[in-house]
Each structure stands twice: as C-alpha cells, then as structure tokens.
Amino acid sequence: MVQSLNSNVCEERVFSNIFQTLSKDVHNFLRYKYGDNLNPKDKVQEAFIKLWDNCKNVSPEKAKSFLFTTANNMMLNEVKHQKVVLKHQQVKPKHYTNETxxxxxxxxxxxxxxxxxxxxxxxxxxxxxxxxxxxxxxxxxxxxxxxxxxxxxxxxxxxxxxxxxxxxxxx
The missing domain is CATH 1.10.10.10 (Winged helix-like DNA-binding domain superfamily/Winged helix DNA-binding domain)
Structure with a gap:
C-alpha cells in the first residue's frame, strides 16, 4: 500500500482504499485469534470508525498498525467484559433474610x-x-x-x- 507523502487518511479515496485493502485481513486476524463469538465483524467496523475519527493524526503508512492495534484492544476489552458477565452470572442470590x-x-x-x-x-x-x-x-x-x-x-x-x-x- 504505497501512498504519496502528501496523502491524507481523511481523503475519501485513501480511506476507501485502506478499507478495501485491510478490512478482510483485520477480520481474519480477529476471527482466528478470538473466534466468532465476540463479533469480529463489529470490531472491524468500530476500528475503521476510530480510524476515521483520528484520520488527521494517522498517516496512511501507520493505518495498518493503527487498525490492528485498535481492533485487538477492542477484542481484549470484550473478553474482559465477558469475564465480568460470567462472574456475575455465577453469583448466587442469597436465600435468607435478616427477619426473625x-x-x-x-x-x-x-x-x-x-x-x-x-x-x-x-x-x-x-x-x-x-x-x-x-x-x-x-x-x-x-x-x-x-x-x-x-x-x-x-x-x-x-x-x-x-x-x-x-x-x-x-x-
């Protein structure tokens, strides 16, 4: 993915090219690493949204690294969240009262x-x-x-x- 030095990720054609080039790779990376249960497609979309939000700060050469890192962090956060959900599901409600x-x-x-x-x-x-x-x-x-x-x-x-x-x- 060679871009000219003055190109900007905020330009529609550059962003579109990055999306078409990397979206499948990011999805496959997340899917192979974490499985389908944590919705890797959603995380890919969210990673590209973050890229768009930070397009002025990310150069086209760093876009791949940004996307993979962001998507991986989102999946790690989802794994942490699922652990918390599982922990709370295992807590049994009390079956006693303080009443005499x-x-x-x-x-x-x-x-x-x-x-x-x-x-x-x-x-x-x-x-x-x-x-x-x-x-x-x-x-x-x-x-x-x-x-x-x-x-x-x-x-x-x-x-x-x-x-x-x-x-x-x-x-």
Missing part, C-alpha cells in the same frame, strides 16, 4: 387479618379504598371513574379505614 421467624409469622397473621377485614368491607368501600391505596389514584380520579362525587369517594375511603381499624388491632 417471629416477625415473619406476625406478618403472615397480619396479612390474614387484613385480607379478612377487606372482605368484610362493602363493595363500594373496598373498590374506592383499593383504587386509592393500591393503584395510588387521587380522590378526584376515583370520583370520575366511578361516576360519583368527590365527597362520596372520601366517605367510602374513610368509612373503609374506620372499619379496618376496628377489625385489625394494632393499626
């Missing part, structure tokens, strides 16, 4: 009481209460959806809260 058995039992009993108390609410109270507390809707939104006044929604929610407090001790 008593706390877990109390939580379970509380949930049973809560479910039973919700079942004892009227349909209108339960619907408004769950829309407010579970879905996070505001009183105005609930009123629009149910086709009732905002005061009606407030009455249902506060009535539900009063019943829940009576049925569930400790709230």
């Amino acid at each position: 058995p008593e706390f877990i039992m109390e939580e379970s009993e509380y949930m049973k009481k809560y479910q039973r108390a919700l079942g004892n609410l009227t349909e209108a109270q339960r619907e408004a209460f769950l829309m407010n507390r579970i879905e996070g809707k505001k009183h105005k939104e609930i009123a629009e959806e149910l086709g009732i006044s905002r005061k009606g929604v407030e009455k249902r929610i506060y009535g539900a809260l009063e019943k829940l407090r009576k049925e569930i001790d400790g709230i």
Whole structure:
C-alpha cells in the first residue's frame, strides 16, 4: 500500500482504499485469534470508525498498525467484559433474610387479618379504598371513574379505614 507523502487518511479515496485493502485481513486476524463469538465483524467496523475519527493524526503508512492495534484492544476489552458477565452470572442470590421467624409469622397473621377485614368491607368501600391505596389514584380520579362525587369517594375511603381499624388491632 504505497501512498504519496502528501496523502491524507481523511481523503475519501485513501480511506476507501485502506478499507478495501485491510478490512478482510483485520477480520481474519480477529476471527482466528478470538473466534466468532465476540463479533469480529463489529470490531472491524468500530476500528475503521476510530480510524476515521483520528484520520488527521494517522498517516496512511501507520493505518495498518493503527487498525490492528485498535481492533485487538477492542477484542481484549470484550473478553474482559465477558469475564465480568460470567462472574456475575455465577453469583448466587442469597436465600435468607435478616427477619426473625417471629416477625415473619406476625406478618403472615397480619396479612390474614387484613385480607379478612377487606372482605368484610362493602363493595363500594373496598373498590374506592383499593383504587386509592393500591393503584395510588387521587380522590378526584376515583370520583370520575366511578361516576360519583368527590365527597362520596372520601366517605367510602374513610368509612373503609374506620372499619379496618376496628377489625385489625394494632393499626
């Protein structure tokens, strides 16, 4: 690849000539060294993009060295990344909690009481209460959806809260 001394990699014909001459060689180098699993075609493209980004700093005589070095470094970075991914895949999530058995039992009993108390609410109270507390809707939104006044929604929610407090001790 002999170029005149005043040629520049930023010139389209020079860059195109470098691409046509070296792209297959860089690809084969990466493929033989690292295999197909790490996408050598992508790394070749990225190396040529870096060459284009640095075209003012790289002479045509140094382009081959630049491309091979850049592509090789990209593959080494990908290998490091794959090692990190593999390491994190092997980490097992913990299957324990810091909660005491008593706390877990109390939580379970509380949930049973809560479910039973919700079942004892009227349909209108339960619907408004769950829309407010579970879905996070505001009183105005609930009123629009149910086709009732905002005061009606407030009455249902506060009535539900009063019943829940009576049925569930400790709230």
